[in-house]
Amino acid sequence: MNKKVGIVIVSHSLDIAKGTADMVRNMVGSAIPLAYCGGNSDGGLGTSIEKILTAIDEAWSDRGVAILVDLGGAETNSEMAVEMLPENRRGKVVVCNAPIVEGAVMAATEAWGGASLEEVKRTAEELSPQ
Amino acid sequence: MKDWLMKSVVVTHSIGLHARPSVKFTKLAKGFSSAVEVARSLTGPWFNAKSIVKVMAIKAGKGSTLHLRARGSDAGDAITTLSGFVASEFDEDRTNAASG
Numbered sequence: 001m002n003k004k005v006g007i008v009i010v011s012h013s014l015d016i017a018k019g020t021a022d023m024v025r026n027m028v029g030s031a032i033p034l035a036y037c038g039g040n041s042d043g044g045l046g047t048s049i050e051k052i053l054t055a056i057d058e059a060w061s062d063r064g065v066a067i068l069v070d071l072g073g074a075e076t077n078s079e080m081a082v083e084m085l086p087e088n089r090r091g092k093v094v095v096c097n098a099p100i101v102e103g104a105v106m107a108a109t110e111a112w113g114g115a116s117l118e119e120v121k122r123t124a125e126e127l128s129p130q
Numbered sequence: 131m132k133d134w135l136m137k138s139v140v141v142t143h144s145i146g147l148h149a150r151p152s153v154k155f156t157k158l159a160k161g162f163s164s165a166v167e168v169a170r171s172l173t174g175p176w177f178n179a180k181s182i183v184k185v186m187a188i189k190a191g192k193g194s195t196l197h198l199r200a201r202g203s204d205a206g207d208a209i210t211t212l213s214g215f216v217a218s219e220f221d222e223d224r225t226n227a228a229s230g
Contacts, residue, residue: 113160
C-alpha cells in the first residue's frame with residue numbers, strides 16, 4: 001500500500017501529459033504514484049474517460065489521488081471518470097483547479113512530504129487566481 | 131518558546147533559486163520537525179520553507195541573500211542542511227540531505 005497521495009495528469013495532448021509527468025519525476029522523484037494520459041481514443045487531441053480511469057488505477061493510493069487537468073473536456077471527463085469509480089474509491093479522488101504543469105509539480109512535492117489529499121489539492125490550488 | 135536559530139546565505143548559483151532547487155529545498159525542509167522559514171529580508175516577510183508554493187515564489191536570483199531561521203528540536207540540523215544546500219549551489223550530494 002502506498003502511503004503517499006497519487007497524482008494523475010490529464011491533458012488534451014499526450015505530449016503535454018508526458019512532458020508534465022517527466023518534469024514531476026525529474027524534480028520530485030519516483031517516490032509518489034504518478035500516471036498520465038492524453039489524447040482521445042483515436043489518438044488525436046482530446047481526452048478519454050477510459051484512459052483517465054486507467055491512469056487513476058495506475059496511480060492508485062489509499063491516501064487518495066489528485067488529478068491535474070488542462071482545459072474544458074479534461075476537467076469534465078475527469079469528473080465523469082471520478083463518478084464512474086467504485087463507491088469505495090470515489091471519495092478519494094479529486095480534480096484540482098490549478099495550472100497543469102505548475103499544479104502537478106506543487107501537488108507532487110506536497111504528496112512526497114506525506115500530506116493528505118486535501119492538503120495536496122489546496123497546495124496546487126494556491127496557484128490559481130483567486 | 132525557544133528563539134529562532136538564524137543564518138543568512140548568499141545565492142551564488144548562476145540562475146539563482148530556480149524551479150528544480152526550489153523543489154529540493156522544500157523537500158529538505160520537510161525532512162525536519164522544526165519550523166523552518168525563509169526570507170529575502172531580515173525584516174521579513176518570512177515564508178514557510180516547507181511550502182513549495184511559497185519557496186517557488188521567492189525567486190532569489192544570483193547574488194541575493196536568503197535568510198533562514200528554524201525553531202525546534204532539530205533546528206540546528208535544518209539550518210546547516212539548508213544553508214549548505216544553497217551555498218553548494220544546490221548540490222544535494224554535498225549536504226546532509228534527507229533521502230528520497
